[in-house]
Amino acid sequence: MPSLGRLHLITDTRPGRDPLAVLRAALPVARAELVVQVRVADDATDREAYELARRVVEACRPYGARCLVNDRLHVALAVGAAGGHVGADDLPVAAARRVLGVDAVLGATAREPVTARAAVAAGAGYLGVGPCHATTTKPGLPAPIGPDGVRAVTGAVTVPVIAIGGVTAASVPALRAAGAYGVAVVGALSSAADPARATAELLGALTC
Numbered sequence: 260m261p262s263l264g265r266l267h268l269i270t271d272t273r274p275g276r277d278p279l280a281v282l283r284a285a286l287p288v289a290r291a292e293l294v295v296q297v298r299v300a301d302d303a304t305d306r307e308a309y310e311l312a313r314r315v316v317e318a319c320r321p322y323g324a325r326c327l328v329n330d331r332l333h334v335a336l337a338v339g340a341a342g343g344h345v346g347a348d349d350l351p352v353a354a355a356r357r358v359l360g361v362d363a364v365l366g367a368t369a370r371e372p373v374t375a376r377a378a379v380a381a382g383a384g385y386l387g388v389g390p391c392h393a394t395t396t397k398p399g400l401p402a403p404i405g406p407d408g409v410r411a412v413t414g415a416v417t418v419p420v421i422a423i424g425g426v427t428a429a430s431v432p433a434l435r436a437a438g439a440y441g442v443a444v445v446g447a448l449s450s451a452a453d454p455a456r457a458t459a460e461l462l463g464a465l466t467c
């Protein structure tokens with residue numbers, strides 16, 4: 260199985276955003292280093308999630324980039340995505356693993372070492388760890404854990420840790436120094452004036 264990409268782009272489906280335009284800008288720059296996580300609003304229909312995920316899988320294919328689907332694992336299976344991502348309100352990790360199968364990419368959210376170890380024992384292949392910094396993209400999150408919180412998790416597991424929450428190119432070096440394998444972003448690409456350039460900056464920070 261190919262190694263996990265280091266730059267995870269999470270789709271921004273808030274009103275006025277164009278997640279496919281951001282994806283089309285990022286793909287030629289990041290290619291197989293890009294993982295696209297299709298994340299839709301809770302009140303989006305399965306049909307809407309399916310249509311977006313189908314288009315993302317199609318766009319990723321020529322670049323060797325992989326698509327994951329957040330929460331809705333039946334959509335991941337239906338579009339032939341590489342896998343999915345689950346958190347505390349979603350299917351338990353072991354159940355998600357049974358749904359997706361042994362070869363799928365399965366990510367789980369973990370905010371501290373105990374839940375991180377439990378998620379890995381249950382079958383997670385990578386962990387989404389955060390929020391690293393303050394973010395306005397998702398309400399209701401706990402306080403930011405910063406690079407020290409990321410370090411606590413990376414010290415407890417051997418799977419790749421993807422740092423999330425308020426991540427920018429400027430914050431990547433400290434997160435890498437804390438042991439993060441990669442980062443997941445919404446705003447750093449979706450709100451960028453030039454998403455291709457922002458992709459290059461994030462990648463540069465991730466790979467230096």
Ligand SMILES: Cc1ncc(COP(=O)(O)OP(=O)(O)O)c(N)n1
Nearest residue numbers: 344345346347368387388421423443
């Ligand atoms: C890479 C990554 N990390 C964490 C999350 C958050 O997942 P979750 O806690 O299930 O919250 P929702 O995204 O479903 O609102 C993520 N999606 N990706």
Ligand SMILES: Cc1nc(C(=O)O)sc1CCOP(=O)(O)O
Nearest residue numbers: 389390394396424425444445446
């Ligand atoms: C979807 C999500 N989950 C988070 C978590 O910490 O679990 S933070 C987040 C949003 C990340 O968006 P941005 O890059 O714009 O801060």
Ligand SMILES: [Mg+2]
Nearest residue numbers: 330345346349
């Ligand atoms: Mg979730």
